[in-house]
Amino acid sequence: MSVFSDWEKMVSSLRAMWMFKDGVIIFCTPFLLLPLPLLIRTTEAGCAYVIALMAVYWCTEVLPLAVTALLPAVLFPLFGIMESKQVCMQYLKDTNMLFVGGLMVAVAVETWNLHKRIALRVLLVVGVRPALLMLGFMGVTAFLSMWISNTATTAMMVPIVQAVLEQLNSPRKGENTLHTPQSQENGTTTEEKLENSSTPQNTLKIQDNHIPLEKPASKDKLDSPDKLVPQDNSLTDGKPVVVSMVLKEGTEAEEQVGEEEEEKERMKMCKGLTLCVCYAASIGGTATLTGTGPNLVLTGQMSQLFPQNGDVINFASWFAFAFPTMLLMLTLAWLWLQLVFIGFNLKRTWGCGAVQSEKERAAYDLIREEHRRLGPMSYGELSVLGLFILLVVLWFTRSPGFIDGWATHVFNAKAEFVTDATVAVFVAVLLASFAFMLPVATPPNAIVFSYGYLKVSDMAKTGIVMNIIGILCITLAINSW
Template identity: 25%
Template sequence: MRLRQSNMVIGLGAVFLLAPLILQAPQGVSEEGWRALGLLLAMALLWLSGALPLAVTALLPLAIAPLLGISPMATVAAYYSHPLIILFLGGFLLAKAIERWGLHRRLALTLLGYAGQSPGRILAAMMATTAFLSLWVNNTSSAMVLAPVAGAIAASQPEHPKFGAALMLGVAFAATIGGMGSLIGTPPNAVFAAHMSATYGIEIGFAQWAMVGLPTSLILLTVTWVVLARVSPGTPTAELTMSFDQDIGAMTSAERRVATVAVLTAMAWITRPLLEMVVPWVSLTDAGIAMVAAVSLFLIPAGDRDKLLDWDTAKTLRWDVLILIGGGLALAGLVERTGLAAWLGGQTPALHYLPTLALIFLVAALIVYVGELASNTAMAALFLPIASASAVALEIDPVTFILPVALAASVGFMLPVATPPNAIVFSYPSVTRTNMLRAGALLDVAGIVVAVAMGVLLGPLVFGEVSPP
């Protein structure tokens, strides 16, 4: 965006912030809620337009909420140190150690070696590896690691351009889909968990989310493979002659130690309810487990001199993502605390005439298609509190409404700007805008259907019935 355009957008955002100070609040909404609406509109505008960096917009609640009397600084600042942000911080540090010692590349090339020469199996292996990595490291990192490997394979098959396109798109789409499978995989998952905790008092742990996230990822990953391999772009039926370097050498002691920490951390997350029964005097949380793992990486030696993780490596993690999550939580919290969410939910009487399932599909589709041009975290932060309040007003189980919203926020396959993994693979010559648009359009529809189906069917089973706040 050009400077003049961005200044105009920022100016319009300022108008949204100042208007509630001049205009009288509508009946039924508090002065704080009316001002929070101005903040909500300003942040939505800035997030959607990109006039400011996403993380800078995410800092606005800290600057504006106390200034406009919406909420005290101490209350707003607490959202930026929410336990889920600590969980993400620990996950990011573990991912940095994995990346530092090349464990992710070893895993990718090892699994690829088992795929043989079949194009379909190679695509499946590449997608499965990318999705698995995205459970633990952020989607962008997993795509950045696997894209060069996929690019080398695609370059070795110039006579099969469609296979190269399918392989590159498979990496991008699998990175996004894999992130849906774990609580730390992608920020919208954390935004949903934080909202459930703050609004309904329901704590969602790593294992609980996996009961919904993993089936969703597996189904969507399978659908994606079918689309890429059999529909668009498609893969050849004949076996390929592979000609790229797969030599990764013997596993180093540093790789083994990082792998041990990662496996133990995952096991602790999954078995935390059992561990709490065994050692009831210890306060165990997913965030605490992540911090134990992260600190241990700075203590465990990688060799004679280095530790598994040093600060020069750690300081390069995505701090902007942590700020963005904090800003999303702060905005959602302010909308909820000021009563704005309940007021907005009550402004939808026409929605009473829509069947519940149709309404959920409509909201999920809106999030997916708007999200093609905006941050998925921003979409979750903006829509979750409003969807939650609407569910209460419409007497719909909140989980069956807001879980599909959270899952749909991660769907975005059509455009290069929709997700960082899409942008990464779009830079390779194998991928064209037409390739991505055709496959992505089909998968956006599939993603909406899967998100709604899994949210409606699994949400109440896993999280139980939710009482209105």
């Protein structure tokens, strides 16, 4: 009996181990094969180690076959077998491999909703006041666009903006009718009273400036404005006249004007918040090499035109030059959009000394509820976040010479590859990302334009100033840092 129970325990243990076989093979195989390159310290031994490791992974399929096929791009440079550029050329160009790596990070972030968690957390911190809300959206969009493509960032952020705008633009309670309580009686409006009058053909709408009204003599006639009688009865042939609409025309006209003004403010708010997303995506993408396509094109062209450039343009050197420019450009863009679409009103837009309105509280509650639905961070989110931080740290530490500023003597003291022509190339690349005027200029502009809040004239009006601001910021950057 004891033998049978021991057998069951062993079988259950084997089943448990079989459930985790993939993880065991992935982590144990490199250590089991490690004596080969350690005992035989040659390039051939290192290459044999990589081949054996890939063979185990391919046979067991613990990793997707395509992922295993990419291991030489990492392990060959690590063991000194081949340079990274030579290995990557067997797959794609080195620049294209960098772009593919950035896309992989973007897919992982989007799959686990890490971008949504970051965006909602920032919006909860900054609040829903118009100016601060715009600042929050622009900051989050620019940060995500630094590591993810501009198009993907815009496509991920615009639905969040749309949800917040729906809460801010939803009608207030009791605002779904234009009729005042005095004009309603047993569910019948003033217009229905006119239609149901005993003499509908002779009912006359009287305006204050057409027929003078005399005051009734009796006191009870003063109790209701419906009992006012016109001096000249010849126009009505002695039949009753409804005047309740007349006395409310002024109030309803004022309400209509107020609603029109409020609708204009709502549309301006919608335009400002949608434009800020596409502008921030274009601006944020300039801060890193992987942020947008033109930056990667620059690195590829530099490698072809100047093969021995000493790695002048790398992640760290580009970040040291472009990140301050991005911050300056983003701040000026926020101030300009605030001036055009919101206005500078500290109490209304910043919330200084003001109480949140019902709509703002509803929008804040929506953001908080969406953040609550995400729940605690899962293992996948933590893994993606950890790998993302590791990736950024490796990018920065690969060549940390930017601490003393980007210059020729820092990156390559033997050859002067940084010249006025290099500066001109930097300017051209950055300006390629500052296309703000038309919907067809960039994919983020087209995505925002498709939501229907904006006209071409709106984008042109704000975009031309944004282009000028971009030129001034880049001019300042190339002459300062």
